[in-house]
Amino acid sequence: MSQRKRNKFLFSIAVVIIVTWLVAWWYEPKLPETIPTHWNIDGEIDGWTKKPWGVYLLPVISSISSLLLMLLPKIAPKGFKLGTAQSIYELFVLIMAIFMFAVMVLTFESALDQSVDANQWIMVGIGILFVLIGNYLSKVPKNFFLGIRTPWTLSSDEVWYKTHRLGSWTFIACGFLVILGGFFKWSTTLLIVILLSAALVPLLYSLVIYKKIEGFDES
Secondary structure (H helix, E strand, C coil): CCHHHHHHHHHHHHHHHHHHHHHHHHHHHHCCCEEEEEECCCCCEEEEEECCHHHHHHHHHHHHHHHHHHHHHHHCCCCCCCHHHHHHHHHHHHHHHHHHHHHHHHHHHHHHCCCCCHHHHHHHHHHHHHHHHHHHHCCCCCCCCCCCCCCCCCCCHHHHHHHHHHHHHHHHHHHHHHHHHHHCCCCHHHHHHHHHHHHHHHHHHHHHHHHHHCCCCCC
8 A cells, every 4th residue: 555545544534533523522512411322122222321421432432443443454463464455444444433423423413302213323324334345345355354254264265255255245235225224114133134144144155165165174
């Protein structure tokens, strides 16, 4: 990755984090003393956090997680460096920071208007996240931090490639289904099952395709 692209990423992630803190600061005087921070499977608020943690918890988590994700590739074991996947990895870090910003705003809006169905919109957001991830998943070379990392994908370049090509489609398809289900208020349980299947299908496929390509030593 060129230094120019690296600087562009660092600038973008800094902007998102700063905006997250500024928006939290802007909302604080408008918010009640307790902020909803957890919803049950039926979309009902069942957890609250008092100010200031209720306001600034997500900015803190977003800042720390973004920093840690940026540092992790520097300590990757030999043979598992990101290499050409560095730009995709950094894009995922940026997308996650934006996603957490959106969740924060949704949380604040729920605190101001408890009729807001947070579960519905969080599911829509997760669906969008899965579509974005799926769009890049097939382009990720074998590495230690990013992708569908099973013993079988990490043991074979061909298994890695085939698994991620399938995973790309399952993430995109399941993401669109969850977006649709979020808008039409499908059961949260059903949406969670759809999301889990996006990862479970390629995981099982990696085992099957490894057996077909490499086989297992039965001695």
